[in-house]
Amino acid sequence: MTGRKLFKSAKFQEVNTAVKKDGAAIFVDKEGQENLIIDNPYAIRYIHSYAEDTPFFLGLADGKLRGTKCGACNYVFATPRGNCQFCGETTKWVDLPLRGKVHTWTTCHFGGEAFLKETPYNLAMIEFEGANSVLLARLKDCKEEEIYVGMPVEARFSPQPQFSITDIWFVPAGAGPGQRSKK
Amino acid sequence: MPTEKKRDVFSGTPTPSSPKRSGRRVYMVSGGVTKFAKAHPGMDFRLMCKRSFDQARAAVPNLTLDMIDGTRISYFSDHFTRQLKAASMVLDYIGLNPRGSVRIEWGGATGGECIQAGYEAVASGRMDVCAVTGFETMSRVPTWKGNEFIALASDTNFDFPLGGFYTGYYALMVQRHIYEYVRRKKFAHIKDEREAQRKAIEYGTRVMAMVSVKNHKNALTNPYAQYPKDLSVQDVLSSEMVSYPLTREQICTMSDGAATVILTNEERAHELSDDPVLISGVGCGTDTMRLADRPFGKVLLMPHEKASDYADLDYPGVHSFRAGRSAGMEAFGHAGITDPKKELDFVELHDAYSSSEIQTYEDLGLCKYGEGYDFVESGAPFLKGVDYGFPTPKAGMIPVNPSGGLIACGHPVGATGIMQGVFAFWQLQNKIAEKFGSPRLQIANARRGAIHSHAGTGSAVTVTVLESTKRRSP
Structure with missing residues (x-):
């Protein structure tokens, strides 16, 4: 055969x-x-638009972390939304503080195929003073056994922005301005 | 969280406890399921569906193809088969053209939602008999590519690019669950924050491992299960770390499989079967796709709870599934259930992770929020007469996942919720011995059970209540 x-x-x-x-x-x-x-391989190039989320990703490239605030109910979304999920009103862009606290966290030892080479990596949801919701990001420069809920963290921005959520990550607060992550 | 005041998480939308009771009564008269396996290279999705459909038909010999008014067909992702409109191919393969059909997709809750779509077709009077079939063939791509596909069911602007990994999202959720209910309650006396959190995680994961042991051991006599295993708590804890604190044995796997149920109106139900099972309650709840968008508000209270129980709790946050609570309240309200722990004889729930089984006990009101770990340690969700390797004093109170659940049976997404329906149906017909070849998993005098199907991080959940209608001598 x-x-x-x-x-x-x-x-x-x-x-x-x-x-x-x-x-x-x-x-x-x-x-x-x-x-x-x-064998049946498959590859595709998407032309992905950030649409109404665009100012967030442009902000990262400028070293700014932006959320949105509802004009009607004043709810502040740390992960921005163009419209308020509670009252439907249009939101306005606001700058978020570059320091926050770990709301919850994990260390991933596996990931989707495209991310396996980056393992292990930490994920954390970050709370900010003055914001009502949180932001999911990578947490770097710390090991699994050092992370805890409530840990103060601060933002770092990629010097070579790729226009991705990975252009921002967090490190333990006070880790020093010169410290760059290996990943 | 720095919220100024707790917001009503429903923001003026109707509460989920006021279900509409119009429509015809709907019965399940038959079910079929293929064995769930890592790979079924010898069957494509059409043949798997056909096999489960034929098994369901064989159990109701009076049912002819021309009596079936139409179908509802479910599968989760077109990526896995790289065959769009696959439901059309299932439908023509089982011979039900030119009758009405639609493909149902609702993430991990695809199967549960498909049963409810079939329910609606019959309850509305549009169909007298509806065949509900679902499948997934996940073996056609490598495991980690599969994980990537599943993670595409998260926000691709903000979530997916961080790791493309659902286990990571559930780990984030259980870490906060452990913080809220173990660190802040059970270990409130420990002053050192880091030590308290480590101890809380250690305790929480040990209890989660007990759930994994339960489901794997239950499945030892379920011939349809993919991974029946005789494990100890230590085996579970020492298996490979996937996303801290979730180890491999606490996570369901990808599978190939299909399942079918036949739903009918009252008249046909009694013509076709001497033991039809009534669908007495349906509920569906939803929540935001992004975990980060979940509000920090008030608990949707069930009858066994008071607002004062949760005075210092922000809900749902990322620790609990508001969609599961909402779905449960709607379905239980519909079925006239006020205390699910007492009024249900068993629950087949969506344990994609050992952690989400514990979170779901609380959502469904089998215990209060925060009592999930104690509930496991009490033995309440374990089967009576099975040796799990640790004490289960209240075993048999409300068995959860007697079949072995997703952790042991596997999770071919579009089939999973329907598989739960088939196993619950056999329980209520008292046919586990006949179907599984062993009476070990038959719950004595099971009269009423619930099935629970759950989509990505709790973005959608369905709960369906099933009831036996036949009088049986005990």
């Missing part, structure tokens, strides 16, 4: 490896059924 490798009683993972290498393989399952499996 076409010279393709025949896998009997193999783990499906081994078949997967062969498919990647040879482009195809035949997997014989427990019932003796032959299943032809092919």
